[in-house]
Amino acid sequence: MASLERFGHGGDLLTASELFSREQEEWIDFSSNIYPYGPPEIVKEVIRELVEEREMPVLSRYPDPACRGLKQAIARFHRISADMVLPGNGAAELIDLLIQAFRPSRVGVVDPSFVEYRQCARKRNIPVDHLVTGWEQQFLPSLEEMDRLLRRVDLVFIGYPNNPTGHLIDAGRMLEWIRRAGRYQTILVVDEAFMDFVEPKEDRSLISRVKEHPQLIVVRSMTKFFSLPGLRLGYLVADEAVISRIRALQVPWSVNGLAQMIGCAVLREEVYRPHARKVSGWLETERETMIRELNRLDGFQVFPGVANYLLVRMSVNGKNVSDLQFDLAREGLLIRSCSNYEGLEDDCFRIAVKKPEQNLLLRKTLEEWSRKEGGLSWASS
DSSP: OOOSOTTSSSOOHHHHHHHHTOOGGGOEEOSSOOOTTOSOHHHHHHHHHHHHSSSOHHHHSOOOTTOHHHHHHHHHHHTSOGGGEEEESSHHHHHHHHHHHHOOSSEEEEESOOTHHHHHHHTTTOOEEEEEOOGGGTTOOOHHHHHHHHHHOSEEEEESSOTTTOOOOOHHHHHHHHHHHHHTTOEEEEEOTTGGGSOTTSOOOSGGGTTTOTTEEEEEESTTTTTOTTTOOEEEEOOHHHHHHHHTTSOTTOSOHHHHHHHHHHTSHHHHHHHHHHHHHHHHHHHHHHHHHHHTSTTEEEOOOSSSEEEEEEOBTTBOHHHHHHHHHTTTEEOEEOTTSTTOOTTEEEEEOOOHHHHHHHHHHHHHHHHHHTBOOTTTO
């Protein structure tokens, strides 16, 4: 059976369309974790003004190779020095640049986690140490396990919140890991690609800790929260010396002019705050509804994540996630199989939280599929 994760990620509508003869616009894509209502209105305004300009300078001129305006916008937003910021062509480029810059002898990963961490290391023949966690332990390693990992590798990746589980490690535990990473001179890379989706009443980001912990590096994405995945935009926050080291390896004009312009626009306080309230109002209700209602279905168990996606485990007679994924695809629904995540088997899948009517459709389709296939409740299985 052909894989819908041909390139190791969700959101590959072209592959799905090729396999099932369905136009890309016809899919409801639960496999990619993007805010479903589209970008803030300011993005349309920026593009509209660009089109109305006679010479369209953002397209007809080279972009600023140093991203100075965008760096200043990010620095103002986080109240840090612009010298601590490096924009990039999405978080994936920055993760790859980190491996290039530090050339670690061993990379540590707390799994299950974003597949790009290990892929970036392995394509350079760098060994990867996996600290594999499980559902029953809430995907949390013990302090002793984490201590051993930090001791034996040069660089560790941690998802915060983690992908695909959606859990957020408590602040006290994270700070202890940061302290121990400093003690062992191990680079700790914290991936905050989904941090903007975390309840805004409490700032859990570790960006404010970077100045006092030079071994800490934070990676951020701007495409998921602002619904801009086609634009490719992310940034690093790190010690100034680290930024200089990584910037020296980045290709010129990595971030295009339109991305720089839109990045500056969406980080303005008067744009970000209303958008954050809108996202929070949608997500809090829909995520809790999805967790509650899916847990009621025979054969499905949801891990209670805090991001805009959920990890689901299934137990249905003689069926695995590949069977479910392809049956749902025939109905125009895409889910993300988690079988290529270290530590997860072909009984787990990930779904994005989407619009209410789309979430309801998925729940009804899963209920019908489970009933047809003879789903087992977790209480009885």
